[in-house]
Amino acid sequence: MGALGQPTLRVEDIAFHFDVSPSWFDRTVLRKPERTLKAVDGLSFAIPRGTTFSIVGESGCGKSTLARLVVGLYQPTRGSLSFATGSGSDGSVRTQMIFQDPYASLNPRWRVGDIIAEPIRHLGLRRAGGETDMRVRELLEIVGLSWRDAARYPHEFSGGQRQRISIARALSAEPEFLICDEPTSALDVSVQAQILNLLKDLQRELGLTYLFISHNLAAVRHVSDRVAVMYLGRIVEEAATDDLFERPKHPYTRFLLDTVPDLERPNRDRVPAVVDLPSPIDPPTGCSYHPRCMLATELCRTTVPEPQLLEATYVRCHHAEP
């Protein structure tokens, strides 16, 4: 895929900290005055036009926070974001987001048809009302719903159907850059396959760029050009998709890949590693993965590893080997 010209998005050392100060427990027991939670703590990457960049990582590692930074719902505590020029209202690429929680992002009092038509009307993408209706029908059918669903309200749909409504809504704005936060998490595998194939087709036909966030490693492998693995607010490994899946370098990436259930040989007696999950409120010193890492040494406990280039992979680990 051509990395011609400016990347659609370039992120430089971006960080976002939440203030999570006094609370019930703090008041009664700890009496600690202030606390910050470093949800995103210094990320840098670039997404070339027409490619898919995926983020994977444990729940709570900061993926949705990053997505919200990218669409401008949060202002970064530090660092910068730069977008390529495009047809958006401010002259940069037109960006849309598919939210992780489909229900919370759909206005319950609007009919589905109006929800999907809203961006079309707002951006003036179709001249006549009739054309807008046609486009809404088309979008509903693209995501596997029916044009008759336009008259219904979000609560009348199942979880996966709602997720498809939010996908249709995001597509209706004709974005050049689409941020997908768990876009298929509520979908059964056959509908998921339809949506993933659709995203790929749109990319091929219209050159869309995607930032794709998902727990589903098989889906990530299928759609991505590059993949970044996040751990506690930082990227610990970033590589081209095949490199990452075939030659993972960071111990955490290896652990993730080993934990994916295998349909052929399901591990029914799996004893999940009862790990002491690190807390972003109180992150470990040094490499934040060290309490769970088999390779950890004194160096890991004291010094934060800087990203290094190993073969074609960026990895943050003192002990990464080719």
Next chain:
Amino acid sequence: MNAAFAPNEPPLDPPVLSIRDLRVEFPTRRGVLTAIRGVSLTIRRGEILGVVGESGAGKSLTGAAVIGLLEPPGRIAGGEIHVSGKRIDSLPRRQLMALRGKTIGAIFQDPLTSLNPLLTVGDQLVETIRCHLPLSRTEAARRAIDLLNEVGIPSPELRVGQYPHQFSGGMRQRVVIALALAAEPELVVADEPTTALDVSIQAQITGLLKRICRERGTAIMLVTHDMGVIAETADRVAVMYAGRIVEIGPVEDLIKRPQHPYTRGLIGSIPSLAARHERLAQIDGAMPRLNSMPAGCAFNPRCEIADARCRSDLPKLLPSGRGSVACWKLALAEAVEAA
């Protein structure tokens, strides 16, 4: 009629959950929509039944009917639901509320709707625990922290003081799981409990479910579309399509030797981690809408082997192998083989 639970299950103790010919309807201005069209299943003590199927097939509604949380105008229009031998679908709302939480724990698909945004997570847990167990506030608070720890929330003693919006998507889902397990119920209805979770926490949650199942004999209805989770967790699996069960059977059989054409398509569209293909296999077309169900088998418009009979008569769920399948082509094949 109740072929689904006759032959494959030895008559041990009465099942914890038994659903017989359940029908769920939505009266609308445009007529009555029937979303669940005769579902029968049972779950025994210590058993995990996986429920999979197309988005919109009726998995969540079946679960909601069991918990007694169908949202009006939705209503149970037929059939019976028994929990530990007691009929619950005809109970008045108040009694049902009492059962919920104590006897039946519910984990919803949408974690935000089951958490109160105005209460801290700790307060919600303490409230639920004290409502069902005779514990003091301090004991309940300690139990709350233990529960959060069990579901893998780091620094639980700090997290109890936070509000739901301060948690990530997956953390909220784990709080809902902790709430559902708080009163040690006999039956847990878990609707997509691991969708928002990454593989390691997912393994931790399914490990937890398996453990309470083994140690306390809890029966679990596990709705999920993650076949990997099913393969590692469920004992039996029910596959739903358009408001019915089209196939039910032991998990190994269902994954290795799916029988119904829909189940085969479903298993075939799972993306694999190992290989990379240009396109994923998909079942073309979409599930029929509730108000335009085709005659005969609901899957026939998308089925490659459908014939005239599939387009006119509704196949029943009949025993086949160690499970049961609702497909004319298979039932016929069996009958021919037997003759």
